[in-house]
Amino acid sequence: xxxxxxxxxxxxxxxxxxxxxxxxxxxxxxxxxxxxxxxxxxxxxxxxxxxxxxxxxxxxxxxxxxxxxxxxxxxxxxxxxxxxxxxxxxxxxxxxxxxxxxxxxxxxxxxxxxxxxxxxxxxxxxxxxxxxxxxxxxxxxxxxxxxxxxxxxxxxxxxxxxxxxxxxxxxxxxxxxxxxxxxxxxxxxxxxxxxxxxxxxxxxxxxxxxxxxxxxxxxxxxxxxxxxxxxxxxxxxxxxxxxxxxxxxxxxxxxxxxxxxxxxxxxxxxxxxxxxxxxxxxxxxxxxxxxxxxxxxxxxxxxxxxxxxxxxxxxxxxx
Amino acid sequence: xxxxxxxxxxxxxxxxxxxxxxxxxxxxxxxxxxxxxxxxxxxxxxxxxxxxxxxxxxxxxxxxxxxxxxxxxxxxxxxxxxxxxxxxxxxxxxxxxxxxxxxxxxxxxxxxxxxxxxxxxxxxxxxxxxxxxxxxxxxxxxxxxxxxxxxxxxxxxxxxxxxxxxxxxxxxxxxxxxxxxxxxxxxxxxxxxxxxxxxxxxxxxxxxxxxxxxxxxxxxxxxxxxxxxxxxxxxxxxxxxxxxxxxxxxxxxxxx
Numbered sequence: 112x113x114x115x116x117x118x119x120x121x122x123x124x125x126x127x128x129x130x131x132x133x134x135x136x137x138x139x140x141x142x143x144x145x146x147x148x149x150x151x152x153x154x155x156x157x158x159x160x161x162x163x164x165x166x167x168x169x170x171x172x173x174x175x176x177x178x179x180x181x182x183x184x185x186x187x188x189x190x191x192x193x194x195x196x197x198x199x200x201x202x203x204x205x206x207x208x209x210x211x212x213x214x215x216x217x218x219x220x221x222x223x224x225x226x227x228x229x230x231x232x233x234x235x236x237x238x239x240x241x242x243x244x245x246x247x248x249x250x251x252x253x254x255x256x257x258x259x260x261x262x263x264x265x266x267x268x269x270x271x272x273x274x275x276x277x278x279x280x281x282x283x284x285x286x287x288x289x290x291x292x293x294x295x296x297x298x299x300x301x302x303x304x305x306x307x308x309x310x311x312x313x314x315x316x317x318x319x320x321x322x323x324x325x326x327x328x329x330x331x332x333x334x335x336x337x338x339x340x341x342x343x344x345x346x347x348x349x350x351x352x353x354x355x356x357x358x359x360x361x362x363x364x365x366x367x368x369x370x371x372x373x374x375x376x377x378x379x380x381x382x383x384x385x386x387x388x389x390x391x392x393x394x395x396x397x398x399x400x401x402x403x404x405x406x407x408x409x410x411x412x413x414x415x416x417x418x419x420x421x422x423x424x425x426x427x428x429x430x
Numbered sequence: 431x432x433x434x435x436x437x438x439x440x441x442x443x444x445x446x447x448x449x450x451x452x453x454x455x456x457x458x459x460x461x462x463x464x465x466x467x468x469x470x471x472x473x474x475x476x477x478x479x480x481x482x483x484x485x486x487x488x489x490x491x492x493x494x495x496x497x498x499x500x501x502x503x504x505x506x507x508x509x510x511x512x513x514x515x516x517x518x519x520x521x522x523x524x525x526x527x528x529x530x531x532x533x534x535x536x537x538x539x540x541x542x543x544x545x546x547x548x549x550x551x552x553x554x555x556x557x558x559x560x561x562x563x564x565x566x567x568x569x570x571x572x573x574x575x576x577x578x579x580x581x582x583x584x585x586x587x588x589x590x591x592x593x594x595x596x597x598x599x600x601x602x603x604x605x606x607x608x609x610x611x612x613x614x615x616x617x618x619x620x621x622x623x624x625x626x627x628x629x630x631x632x633x634x635x636x637x638x639x640x641x642x643x644x645x646x647x648x649x650x651x652x653x654x655x656x657x658x659x660x661x662x663x664x665x666x667x668x669x670x671x672x673x674x675x676x677x678x679x680x681x682x683x684x685x686x
Contacts, residue, residue, distance in 0.1 A: 198522035
């Protein structure tokens with residue numbers, strides 16, 4: 112049975128901001144599923160609908176077999192929700208936060224104390240358990256956030272941008288913790304992220320979301336495999352990308368050409384063979400080349416391939 | 431888990447957090463005493479005016495200061511809700527099965543408990559200054575009136591907080607209502623000395639209901655029926671503002 116089923120959700124904020132435009136996907140039990148997309152793609156809105164915090168205008172969704180609209184109470188008991196913007200009580204201690212969360216989830220006193228101690232241990236917070244959260248570092252606070260989502264042993268955990276705002280070291284530590292967590296507890300995790308690397312590393316399957324819809328879904332490997340060959344990025348000296356793209360399209364072995372500012376993104380069968388040909392052709396046309404990079408396909412390229420837009424540029428747009 | 435136990439859990443959370451703020455505690459203790467001493471000196475000779483009804487202004491003042499403190503505490507209570515809202519704490523609560531009403535009730539109860547403790551302190555200081563406030567029965571009525579006043583205005587304040595959702599707007603509204611309600615009452619001065627049109631208007635003012643109930647026992651000619659009626663009116667005010675607060679909570683949820 113699928114732990115999460117999302118079927119054609121639509122949501123418009125105000126009259127004009129179309130956050131969700133018929134998003135559709137399913138997450139199997141025990142799976143870590145990544146919703147990957149730039150800021151403003153509709154990932155958080157989807158999670159907030161699934162966590163019963165807001166309602167969709169149209170479409171259906173079930174979590175742990177319960178309809179998010181008509182059985183909101185049952186959904187709330189079955190899920191842990193770790194919001195993007197923390198949500199810990201800064202004026203309380205780590206332990207108090209966990210105990211309160213357990214109480215609100217209807218747990219009994221004795222059970223809560225033990226569970227809180229275990230989670231503090233798991234997330235490396237034991238020695239600061241009785242300190243006020245406002246004295247915690249960003250990474251500690253985020254780990255407490257995740258622990259709070261787990262206190263009542265939910266079957267489904269929502270992690271909304273779990274590592275946004277963390278420094279690289281804290282992010283790596285969080286990834287390790289999430290990996291061992293998913294292995295240890297029988298958990299279905301729905302993770303949203305705008306870090307391609309994070310989705311690649313943590314998620315069994317990924318759905319790429321753009322403008323309120325799933326563009327493509329699959330395992331990260333399958334998505335990348337689909338894009339045969341390598342990706343070549345050419346950075347030009349001048350802004351004559353249109354003509355350069357025209358020339359590049361004519362080169363043998365080049366499948367796909369997209370432009371973005373002064374950059375050309377090319378999909379080629381063999382990077383090593385194609386680069387000299389590309390350079391020669393561009394040189395002959397008089398277009399100056401500033402830099403060339405060849406890479407194995409990344410989820411970045413998957414995004415570019417399916418939406419025709421650069422991930423980083425889309426991500427920056429909204430901020 | 432019942433709404434009541436959830437209310438208590440959420441109320442205890444706020445009280446615990448506040449108990450860690452020494453400056454907050456100091457102000458909560460010092461401010462009512464400051465009012466009591468300031469006003470009793472400032473208006474010392476006011477009882478000489480004909481028609482005041484009592485010769486001891488401190489007797490007159492203690493119930494008034496207890497109610498004023500409860501009224502102010504209640505009016506500002508919504509600020510805490512805005513803080514929870516801004517910090518994502520509220521959203522975290524909403525993703526749990528906890529009763530939505532308990533989230534509001536817990537905060538209203540917290541404001542009422544703080545105000546009742548302040549009222550008790552004021553009565554004790556008043557006693558030192560020579561005001562008996564009608565003995566046990568009088569004290570119980572004053573504490574009850576303080577509880578209902580703080581709870582009632584806290585409901586109003588939370589309703590406004592959940593609708594404005596901004597600290598600056600909340601402050602503006604609280605200030606806009608607090609002084610007029612204070613002066614359209616006999617909190618600081620005898621009712622008979624207020625112009626008749628203001629006396630009539632003041633009967634619509636919950637602060638006046640609280641003052642009349644709280645002061646009934648301390649003044650000569652205690653009218654228990656009238657005090658009971660004013661307490662009942664305060665109870666209705668509390669029911670009304672609590673309804674307003676829970677409705678505002680629902681309207682806030684719709685904006686999510």
